[in-house]
Amino acid sequence: MxxxxxxxxxxxxxxxxxxxxxxxxxxxxxxxxxxxxxxxxxxxxxxxxxxxxxxxxxxxxxxxxxxxxxxxxxxxxxxxxxxxxxxxxxxxxxxxxxxxxxxxxxxxGALGPGDGIMAILGTGSAFLARHGGEIRSVGGWGLHLADQGGGARLGRDALRAALLARDGVRPHGPLSRTLLAAFDDDPARIVTFAGTARPADFGRFAPHVFDAVAAGDPEAAGLLTTAVAEVSQMIAHLDWADRPRIALMGGLAPLYARHLPAGMRERLSDPLGxxxxxxxxxxxxxxxxx
Incomplete structure (x- = not known):
């Protein structure tokens, strides 16, 4: 060659x-x-x-x-x-x-030729497992129909929650204030943005959810609880009795790692690459x- x-x-x-x-x-x-x-x-x-x-x-x-x-x-x-x-x-x-x-x-990259479960948690998400040489996958179907735990979906949901806080339906907190300030407190600008936004555009707001959770924001905590439950469900679907290692990949991986159920956290393994x-x-x- x-x-x-x-x-x-x-x-x-x-x-x-x-x-x-x-x-x-x-x-x-x-x-x-x-x-x-x-x-x-x-x-x-x-x-x-x-x-x-x-x-x-x-x-x-x-x-x-x-x-x-x-x-x-x-x-x-x-x-x-x-x-x-x-x-x-x-x-x-x-x-x-x-x-x-x-x-x-x-x-x-994460597992090399070995067995285990991998979750990609970036702008989008996907979940794969290799067991005895056979590869299985769930999710990965894009923002509109899947991307459980993905940054684009989490960022989009955070903007929706910010608009509800702006309308007085939900209480204001660190998350809604941060996101509204990013659009000069103009809800019309958020709507215009969302009409043409690509997944990466929504995804840049996802880290604010984790920051707001750390600041004690209950609205952000609710969003993250839902996202973590979906991620956990996808990983559990690929699990098997031998309790294989779990590798998290993607820009949001270190943020999600600390919020997974204890039984999954104890099996987390650093990706090989x-x-x-x-x-x-x-x-x-x-x-x-x-």
Missing amino acids: GGYLIAVDGGGSTCRAALAARDGRILARGRAGPANIATDPVQARASIGEAARAAIADAGLPPETIRDCAALLGLAGARQAAPTAAALLGDLPFSRTELTGDAEIALE DALDGAVRLALRIFART
Whole structure:
């Protein structure tokens, strides 16, 4: 095999690319904007190209190197967009392109080849388990129908609660005051924002929920209790009698970890690597066969 490998971790907020040698050594990395192939395929394609070119530039290689790279793309929304993604991704400049989901590369990064349960808790969410070599998954169907515990859903629900506090239906607290202040206390601005917001836009408000819980805000605590219950339900559905290790991935993972039920907290295990590490390992396996 000649050339290089490009491994991509494309999520709802950022797209990361690693340029790797054919033996798996990561030579350089690049970063760009969102790369959810289901919610905005045009943006996803642009972000993939930008992140890959940034990695190539960081390695000190000429831009045309991209045409000699085989690329493994682990993208948010891959399952939903599978029927239409092939044509769009065919326009990318790589020598060969393979598509998989961001959850699959995260599982590989978190567990390596071993068994266990993994929850992705970022802008979106997904839950996977490997048991005896068999992979099972639940969730991961996007903001409108799933994304239990995901930042976009939590952020959207927090804005809804802030509007209810503004209308006097719910009491004001640290969360509602913070979110309303972000829009100059103008509910019309929140409505306008929500009408065009992408998952990553909603997701940036999710950390405020955790901050408000720490400040003793009962409304925020209610939102988080619901989210934690949903996350716990998804993990429990994938559980089995041997009580496997649980790895949490994504930007909200450390925030959720302290709120999970005790029986799950005691089984938490640090991920072996991140999703980009998993993408590199999968790329090695896939492209070694060709």
